[in-house]
Structures are given as C-alpha cells and as structure tokens.
Amino acid sequence: MKRTILLIALATGMMTNIQAQTSTLSGTLRGVPEGSRIVISQIVKDRLQPVDTLRLDKKGEFKAKLTHKEPAYYVLQTTERNGGMCHILLEPKDKVKLDIVYFVDRHAFSIQSCKGSRNVELYRQFNDLLLAAITPEQQAQLPDRASRLLANNSKLLMSAFLVTFFDNNFDNYVSLYAKIRNDLITDYPDDPFVKHIDKRLQGVVFPGMEAPEIAMNDPEGNERRLSSLRGNIVLIDFWASWCGPCRRENPNVVKLYEKYHDQGFEIYSVSLDKTRDAWIRAINDDKLSWPNHVSDLNGWTSSGGKTYGISSVPSTVLVDRYGKVVARNLRGAELEQKLQQLLEEQEWVAPEEQPEVQDE
Numbered sequence: 001m002k003r004t005i006l007l008i009a010l011a012t013g014m015m016t017n018i019q020a021q022t023s024t025l026s027g028t029l030r031g032v033p034e035g036s037r038i039v040i041s042q043i044v045k046d047r048l049q050p051v052d053t054l055r056l057d058k059k060g061e062f063k064a065k066l067t068h069k070e071p072a073y074y075v076l077q078t079t080e081r082n083g084g085m086c087h088i089l090l091e092p093k094d095k096v097k098l099d100i101v102y103f104v105d106r107h108a109f110s111i112q113s114c115k116g117s118r119n120v121e122l123y124r125q126f127n128d129l130l131l132a133a134i135t136p137e138q139q140a141q142l143p144d145r146a147s148r149l150l151a152n153n154s155k156l157l158m159s160a161f162l163v164t165f166f167d168n169n170f171d172n173y174v175s176l177y178a179k180i181r182n183d184l185i186t187d188y189p190d191d192p193f194v195k196h197i198d199k200r201l202q203g204v205v206f207p208g209m210e211a212p213e214i215a216m217n218d219p220e221g222n223e224r225r226l227s228s229l230r231g232n233i234v235l236i237d238f239w240a241s242w243c244g245p246c247r248r249e250n251p252n253v254v255k256l257y258e259k260y261h262d263q264g265f266e267i268y269s270v271s272l273d274k275t276r277d278a279w280i281r282a283i284n285d286d287k288l289s290w291p292n293h294v295s296d297l298n299g300w301t302s303s304g305g306k307t308y309g310i311s312s313v314p315s316t317v318l319v320d321r322y323g324k325v326v327a328r329n330l331r332g333a334e335l336e337q338k339l340q341q342l343l344e345e346q347e348w349v350a351p352e353e354q355p356e357v358q359d360e
Contacts, residue, residue, distance in 0.1 A: 021067065021069065021093050022067045022093070023065070023067075023068065023091070023092060023093060023094040023096070024063065024065055024094070024096070025040075025074075025090065026062060026063040026064070027061070027062065027097045027100060028061050028062070028098075028099050029100045030060050030099075030101050030102070031102040032102045036078055036080065037054075038053065038054035038062075038077065038078060039076075039077050039078075039079060040053065040076060040077075041074065042073065043073040043074070048077075051074075052064055052066070054076065066090060068090070070191075071089060071191065073087065073088070073089050074087070074088040074089075074090060075087055075088070076088065080107075082107050083107055084102065084107040084108040086109035086111065087123055088123070089117070089119040089123070089157060089158045090120075091117070094117055095116050096114065097114075097115045098114055098120070099111070099112040099113040100112065108131060109127075110127065110128070111124040119156050119158035120158070123158055126146060126162050126165075129142060129149065130142070143166070146165060146166075147173060150162055150163055154176075154180045154184075155183045155184070157184060160180055160181075160191060160197055163176060163177060163180050163193075171312050171328065172328075172329045174201070174309075174329075175206055175207055175328065177200060178206050181194065181198050181201055203306075205308045206328060207326055208324070209324070210325070211226065211234075211236070211317065211323050211325050212308070213225065213226055213307075214226040214294070214304045216295060216304055217296070218291070218292070218293050219276065219293060224293075224294050226268055226319075227323070229266045229268060229292070230323050231264070232264045233266070233318070233319070233320060233321060233343060234265075234268055234318075235317075236268045236270060237253060237267055237314070238270050238272065238304070238314065238315040238316065239313050240271055240272040240273050240299075241279055241282035242278070243272075245313075246314040247282065247286060249314050250286040250288060253267065254286070254287055254288065257289070260339060260343065263343050264343065265343070267290045268292045268294070269293045270302065271293065271295035271302075272299055272300060272302050272310075272313055273297060273299070274298070274299045275297070276297060279295055279297070316328065316329055316330065318335070318338060
C-alpha cells in the first residue's frame with residue numbers, strides 16, 4: 001500500500017513539474033521607437049493571448065520567462081498601428097538568446113542572430129527570405145526557395161507553422177505538407193499546426209499512393225474509367241471551361257499529347273463544369289483531341305475532384321504505368337522531363353500482365 005502511494009506521489013510530482021516548466025527568452029532589440037511597448041502573446045486556439053511585455057533597458061536588452069507545458073508559439077508585436085510580428089516557438093526549458101532589429105519603415109522584425117533553438121533559427125532563415133524578396137524576380141523565386149528550406153528542415157516543429165505560408169496554394173505543395181506531417185505526427189500529435197496540416201491532407205491523393213478509381217461519363221454519356229488506361233503513363237487533368245489559367249495551359253497539354261501519345265502517354269481530363277454545352281465547346285475550341293473527357297457537371301462538388309482532394313484548377317496528377325501517383329501539379333518543362341523519365345524507365349505492359357499493386 002505504501003509503495004502504491006509513493007508511486008502515485010512520484011507520478012503526481014512529475015506531472016506537476018511538466019506543467020510548470022519555464023523557458024527563457026533574452027537578447028537585444030534595436031530600432032524600436034522610443035517609448036514603444038513590445039507585447040508577447042501566445043497563439044492559443046487561433047487567437048493571440050497576451051502573456052507579458054518586453055521591458056528593454058537602456059542598451060535595448062531584455063529577458064522574459066515563459067511557462068508552458070508543451071511547445072508553445074509566441075508572437076512579439078509592437079503596439080504601433082500596422083506594427084510587425086516576430087514568431088517564436090519555444091520548447092519547454094528552452095533558453096534562447098536573440099539579436100533582433102525592428103525596421104520601422106517596413107514594420108518588420110528581423111532576427112539577426114539566434115542561439116539556443118533550431119526552431120527559431122529556422123524561422124529566422126524563412127523570415128529572411130521573405131524580407132529579401134523585394135523585386136518581382138525575387139518574389140517569383142520565393143516559393144521555391146521557401147519550400148526547399150522547409151523540406152530540408154521538415155523534422156523541426158516550426159516547419160508545421162511555416163508551411164501554412166502555402167495554404168492558399170495548397171494543391172501545388174501537397175508533397176511538402178505530407179513530408180512535414182509524416183516527420184512530425186508521431187512526436188507532436190497534439191500540436192495545433194501538425195493537426196492543421198494533417199486535416200488538410202485528409203482525403204488528398206499524393207505521390208506514392210495508388211491512384212484511386214474515377215468512373216465518370218464522357219460528353220456522349222459513356223462511362224470512362226481511369227483504370228482502363230492502366231499500362232500507360234496518365235496525366236489526370238482537372239480543369240473547367242470557365243478557368244482562364246486552364247485554357248491558357250491547354251495548348252501545352254495538346255503538344256505533350258501529340259508528342260508522346262504513341263509512346264504510351266494518355267490524358268484523362270476531368271472537367272469541373274456545370275454546363276454541358278460550355279464544356280463541349282471548350283474541348284472543341286482548344287482542340288483537346290484525346291477521347292478521355294469526363295464530367296458529372298457538378299462543378300466543385302465533382303466526384304472526381306472530391307476523390308483527389310482538388311480545391312483549385314488547373315490541377316494535375318501524373319500516374320505511372322502501374323497506377324501509382326508520381327507527382328502533382330507539374331507543368332511545362334518539369335512535366336515533360338518527368339514524363340520522359342517515366343517513358344524511359346517503364347516499358348509498356350498490358351494491364352493483365354502487370355503485377356498486382358499492393359497498398360503500402
């Protein structure tokens with residue numbers, strides 16, 4: 001009995017210690033207008049909850065102690081109108097030292113140096129990319145540079161927060177979301193941002209998976225099944241007649257089809273149209289000569305679109321000869337390069353002669 005009581009007491013003490021762990025945030029902050037206050041807020045259920053105010057001495061130095069049980073997301077924020085934000089992720093017992101500069105003209109924080117946290121260092125590098133993207137050319141390169149940075153640091157929890165930078169263009173970065181989710185879900189199943197990306201991925205088909213079946217009707221009312229094309233390299237093209245970017249991309253898709261069809265390349269076009277006449281007119285006007293055009297004319301609630309988690313068009317899914325998804329949303333030179341690679345690596349095999357695809 002005494003042994004049981006002792007074990008309970010020890011366990012209770014351990015739980016209390018976990019709940020009361022403290023992190024330290026210290027360093028220097030330069031460039032803040034005299035008399036300004038820097039508020040520290042914690043992100044709690046999608047809201048900013050103020051927890052402290054940074055008190056700067058004459059040298060601009062500060063020190064704050066923050067208590068939390070789990071890894072916690074904090075925001076440093078000025079009280080000026082349209083003031084900037086600096087995001088900090090602290091693990092329990094972290095001791096982080098920062099040198100921060102505030103650029104009044106840009107209303108932006110910049111972490112010049114970071115010691116004691118790989119998560120905050122990742123944020124520093126990501127934020128530097130954002131601040132450096134000034135010219136149109138730099139802004140065009142930003143998504144690629146930012147996504148590569150996160151892919152190379154996908155095991156750091158801060159990547160789950162930073163990947164939300166791509167939320168409005170989710171379809172193009174599904175593989176990045178999946179990599180971060182897979183690298184973090186075991187160690188951080190209850191983290192709000194890990195939960196967020198896990199939810200975004202529910203029902204989404206991404207590389208490595210077997211391509212789910214689509215069975216829809218063509219303009220003449222005949223059912224066409226995606227699985228009937230097994231043995232070919234297939235580009236599933238989600239589009240619509242009312243989608244300007246889709247229509248502008250169609251000539252490139254036509255060129256690919258004409259160039260590689262004889263080598264075993266097929267296109268399976270899923271339209272998110274609601275009007276049959278507009279759908280057929282666009283097929284004819286854009287000279288989309290392949291036979292596999294399907295639609296249930298339900299627009300965004302298209303069964304094919306829902307099966308593949310499509311939330312924007314144009315969207316594409318590239319499927320290999322064995323029915324495995326290879327890539328999403330490749331276009332232009334990237335798509336042609338991947339297509340050439342698959343055609344070289346995978347010889348055409350009749351569907352009945354292919355090995356059975358096993359779920360991973």
